[in-house]
Amino acid sequence: MSRNVEIPTSGKRHGINVDMFPSECGLCHKNVDPTYISGVFIDGYDNSSSNVLELVFQCTNVECRSLIIGYFRRTQKNVFEFVNNAPLEPTKKEFSDEINSVSENFIEIYNEAYFAEQKMLTLISGIGYRKAIEFLVKDYLIFLNKDDETSILARPLGQCINTLENENIKEIAKRATWIGNDEAHYQRKWEGKDIEDLKKLIEVTTYFISMDVASKKYLEEMS
Incomplete structure (x- = not known):
């Protein structure tokens, strides 16, 4: 009205x-x-x-x-x-303790992209979210296997995702990367998907990683 x-x-x-x-x-x-x-x-x-x-x-x-x-x-x-x-004071996206323990880099990059989006800089925020995915996946692999850090950092993101053993994390991270790549390229492959879908896929990825880290922690502590 x-x-x-x-x-x-x-x-x-x-x-x-x-x-x-x-x-x-x-x-x-x-x-x-x-x-x-x-x-x-x-x-x-x-x-x-x-x-x-x-x-x-x-x-x-x-x-x-x-x-x-x-x-x-x-x-x-x-x-x-x-x-x-x-004026606008951007808000931060909060993540679980498990994600904090896996990748502080991911949280910092994600929130910079989130700040850009809140400032209506939507043409560059998607690229930031794509970068956040890469740091999340690679830091998660390093979290699982610190001795393989050098090799993990040298691999392309797609290869890193394919090495994930957890199928839920692997398949959702793949799809987040697909939409993230669209945000960085001139032509889009996934026309029906946008930055909101990308953020939702990142949210689901962090959920599965959090659950995986928490379950491993309790199984180790209560073996």
Whole structure:
């Protein structure tokens, strides 16, 4: 449902409709219905000439109360459509203790890609996720066999995946790599899959690795 706000320009107030207010504060990451303060037309003088609008809100979370800038663009229906809001403090993806013990490199790379995605840098975030997969798989193999580290690091990712004994990890990691490769290449092979599928496959891969590491740990401790 659209919402009406007034924009002050040179003593006049222009009523305009926006499709929605920002629903999450980019700093405290709480779901809020922010308080509208004011706004400006960016590429024109008034509602009749401008297609771009910036509105200022205040976060209603009493522990935050930060200002929120909402960015809007006019649609063919003469409503300004919400695009995104700023400022944004990226959040981190948390992983299990087992994944932390296997590959701190993976977690750092994944979160850099995740930061890029939250900053709307989606054309490069996919490549970062692809790199994260490689570090996860290779560090996992090294975790299982430290004496083979030099050989593992020298192999291409595909060969490393094929040496995995756990079939669940092997098959899911393969598919994560396929989509990750699409993110790095000009032409896509998996047209029906995107970065959300890539993240889901990474999540499943980390789940199976976590379960494998935890089971090995308990079997060793309780032998």
